[in-house]
Amino acid sequence: MTNIRWKHNKNSPFFDELLTPAGKPRVAARRLVNLLQSLSPEEMSTRRAAAELAINEMGVSFTIYSEGKNIDRAWPFDIIPRVISGREWDKVSRGLSQRTRALNAFIDDIYNRQRILKEGIVPAEIVLESGNYRPQCQGVSPRFGAWAHICGSDLVRDKDGRFYVLEDNLRVPSGVSYMLENREITKRVLPELFENYSIRPLDDYPAKLYAMLASLSPRERQRPCIVVLTPGIYNSAYFEHSFLARGMGAELVEGSDLFVGDDEFLYMRTVDGPEKVDVVYRRIDDDFLDPEVFREDSVLGVPGIMRCWRKGNVAIANAPGSGVADDKVIYAYVPDMIRFYLGEKPELASVKTYLCMRDDEREFVLKNLDKLVVKPANESGGYGLMVGPHANRATRARFAKLIEANPRNYIAQPTLTLSTAPTFINDTIEPRHLDLRPFILSGKDTWITPGGLTRVALVAGSLVVNSSQGGGSKDTWIVEGSQ
């Protein structure tokens, strides 16, 4: 039997998740690596085929808008899991919890007393003039001071092996269903490893989500009426919306299923007539939520829902306006927020961020455009950014002009080197870059998924992990003990 071919660059400049620079397995990954080394390429291929079949039959898919009638695409999945030790994860977890508590305190402060602005810790104009600040939310105090109830933070590991927070997604972060399905598939494909490893289970996420949402209910009811509001089947994350509704035993609704009564309560249309709704887990953006308040042309939302929310008649998760804290300029202030609101030292590293609105930092950025990543402050999904080391002279000149014309709108960060992990490509195992998105739930308490969704760039050398651009995913294991 020939063993599988394994490409590993000794002394690679990147941190590898499973192997040390010398090519030995890391402690937590030892059994996994041993198993992989004992398998033939045929066996690996058989297992990959089993995974693909399972994905197809389970109907795990994401949706692409422009593919005509075939709107579903199977979810690209790599069968080799990523392994992180429990001890290391607990530290990351504490850092995430701290960070999310500070972010929620910030949002609540901004829409109420604005202490942080008055004390000059964050300049008022960058918050109040941001497109993500919603004056319509001023004066609202959701339960427990929680606004961003579901947060998905993107983490990367730099060459020093430390985790850094790249960004916080506080509006409608997605991907959690893939995290759960990945585990289901791995259980089918590599069952022998689950005997030897003690892997932290994930499958109680829907129950945790339910408990968190139920805790937001404005009414005491045995079983509050919770709905998941989806923009519909053409949304790229529809699979997830349906998955979570099912996992919680909640109703999956579209805007047209809901209406606001004259009493300013929210109702849904059922076969037995209108039924009062307590909590809305909305998966549509603020802009489309309520045509009375935001975009008038929205047909996805519910006219009047903001009136119900402001009166405290219905809870909305994430609360409207939460996006004010995931602006890329605001990102630079998160360590200050942690000190200001919690009186603690930040436990999780942020990426050094240069704000072009500050004269000295802008000067530094303009001098070092070939080394930095420049990002617009308000865009998400990787639009309009420049990776300095990969950009040509003309692009750098263009960005220099853009920055000088509108400094508030640009930030710059050092170019990070994303870590790699062994990935099964064709019939060899090769290193590929990846990131990690854990999910943090905030209601009465804070809870963090053990691990998260690992996204992997399947193209050699690529740093783009988005599923719409050739990215795939891996199961992420948080393992106990030093195995």
Next chain:
Amino acid sequence: MRLLSRVADRLYWTGRYMERVEGIARLTQAYTHLVMDIPQGSELGWDILVKILDAEPLFEARYKTYSEQNVLHFLIADEKNPGSILQSVTAARSNVRTTRDVLPQEVWEQVNELYLYTLEFAEKSVGRRNRHRFLDKIQARCQAISGHNMSTMCRDDAYRFMSLGHLLERADMTTRIIDVGAGALMDTERHNVSMDPLIWGALLQGLSAMSTYRRKIGPLPEAAPVVNFLFNEATLPRSLKFCLNGIRSELGQLKRHNDALRHVERARRRLARFDTKSTRWETLHPFIDRIQIDLSKLSDCISETWFLPTER
């Protein structure tokens, strides 16, 4: 348990599409067998299958002749025929996809597998060689899905609306088969009397009722007893009476059922008054026509009562 109006709508149509898939598969298979049993020279046309589905205009716009190949392609694999097996499976799947949260978890996977299977094999199964196996599989998969629903779903409103869809579609299919089958039989020009039992037998086969008929009525399928059996045998799941009784009992458990119940009662009274000894097509056909109108009004009424947005 609460049920969204929109979800009720999609469940009802899931039931209808799933029943249609199974019905067409069964009917096509029975008819293929029948054709193989008929001696050369007295062939039945394949056009009957298209007539049963009331789809002649659509068919004629797309094909020149009622050849076996054309008709079977139209019924099994035609993307432009909303009543084809392929399109009905696709429609059922998209309804289930948007109602997964109220159905047993495995049902989505099974419907999705049925869809993937149909997508892969429909086109290849138009010819006689693979047709039998394909139609068999389709029926078996539909049965597995119904079985799953029946043995795991709560008897709540979600189940009721899906069940209503099944029963209405089945009542519709049964009456169409009798109508067109009997019409063909009584078409004296092409019809050889010695073939009658074969044809009535195929008709029973097409409704999965052959063996029950033999045990209840006797071995030889003849016009009047067959028609009476398929209309009035209350214990036979594909008889008109069984379907109407089923619809009545499902409706009875829903709130705001008065209007819909009136339509069912009208159909039931009509059936009770009909004299099944008179199997002449001239009386059979108008009767079936009126039953079909009752069914279609009932379907409209269901949709008006429970599916459209309710005003407060």
